[in-house]
């Protein structure tokens with residue numbers, strides 16, 4: 001196959017996959033209150049980081065981790081609801097573990113946030 005035709009096809013495939021991913025993000029944002037809360041918490045944390053001129057990389061990483069895990073948690077919930085509409089101990093185990101992953105990430109994200117943003121915020125409010 002001509003090299004240019006090949007790259008045009010992969011670019012089109014990539015655009016189509018990105019479209020599905022964007023639809024997944026929008027659907028999760030509409031349907032999951034936790035995802036909306038975490039998305040706005042991430043926007044706030046990033047805004048504060050830029051305003052305080054604090055290190056951006058750890059905040060970017062923990063925001064990406066929490067939001068990605070919430071998306072995976074939503075995917076697990078949807079798959080379990082499809083596969084096991086009635087109660088089942090394995091369905092509970094899968095959903096609880098996926099939810100646990102989000103909480104572990106959120107807990108450590110909170111610690112990173114306090115560690116990175118706490119000192120400059122404290123200096124600002126205490127006037128030091």
Ligand SMILES: Nc1ncnc2c1ncn2[C@@H]1O[C@H](COP(=O)(O)OP(=O)(O)OP(=O)(O)O)[C@@H](O)[C@H]1O
Nearest residue numbers: 032034077084085086087088089091092095096099
């Ligand atoms: N099919 C099932 N069988 C057994 N237990 C289930 C089942 N579905 C849900 N559960 C239990 O209920 C809990 C809540 O599940 P649910 O699907 O309602 O998620 P949720 O708490 O509404 O999450 P979110 O708020 O993110 O949508 C699960 O963690 C699990 O313990």
